[in-house]
Amino acid sequence: KAGVTQTPRYLIKTRGQQVTLSCSPISGHRSVSWYQQTPGQGLQFLFEYFSETQRNKGNFPGRFSGRQFSNSRSEMNVSTLELGDSALYLCASSPGTVRNTEAFFGQGTRLTVV
Amino acid sequence: AQRVTQPEKLLSVFKGAPVELKCNYSYSGSPELFWYVQYSRQRLQLLLRHISRESIKGFTADLNKGETSFHLKKPFAQEEDSAMYYCALKPGGGADGLTFGKGTHLIIQP
Numbered sequence: 001k002a003g004v005t006q007t008p009r010y011l012i013k014t015r016g017q018q019v020t021l022s023c024s025p026i027s028g029h030r031s032v033s034w035y036q037q038t039p040g041q042g043l044q045f046l047f048e049y050f051s052e053t054q055r056n057k058g059n060f061p062g063r064f065s066g067r068q069f070s071n072s073r074s075e076m077n078v079s080t081l082e083l084g085d086s087a088l089y090l091c092a093s094s095p096g097t098v099r100n101t102e103a104f105f106g107q108g109t110r111l112t113v114v
Numbered sequence: 115a116q117r118v119t120q121p122e123k124l125l126s127v128f129k130g131a132p133v134e135l136k137c138n139y140s141y142s143g144s145p146e147l148f149w150y151v152q153y154s155r156q157r158l159q160l161l162l163r164h165i166s167r168e169s170i171k172g173f174t175a176d177l178n179k180g181e182t183s184f185h186l187k188k189p190f191a192q193e194e195d196s197a198m199y200y201c202a203l204k205p206g207g208g209a210d211g212l213t214f215g216k217g218t219h220l221i222i223q224p
Contacts, residue, residue: 003157
């Protein structure tokens, strides 16, 4: 079965621009979570979507937003980009039930803000 | 808020030697604990979770609620174990994201 797919793999943007990242979860998975990975802060939880609703949110500014579609695919948007937003953005999908919370990760999108 | 601490950024051991990667956590409730591994140029993947109590690739981890620890152990290290290892916590109930430690880079020397 196909794994979690993230597009694009690499992005270069200028400060002040906005960016949209895409994540296609494993078929049948209803939960999609997003994480930011940087050398200084490590892996940090951004937000989780389940059945098109944001279920949880990490401690990030409102410039970071997301959404989930009816087919469980998810997008993450960052507006007014800052240099500090340069990071690897990881998406993870899971069935999303209490009994099954195993997260499967994508390969990530490497965002560079210049 | 919950926190996961992995005190070692880098751990180097010889092939055949025992390995222990430390993980301590702080959380007031009953969390789920995980170990994730990332091999070179591969995606992050689940190694094991405390509720399954199984051994994967020779690794085991026991949840010690008294010491709030979830150390990862393997009696005899192999060269293919070289990777980044992340300890992660998910609050009980499943309705929250994973909180990760900063990771330990394990190097197995021949």
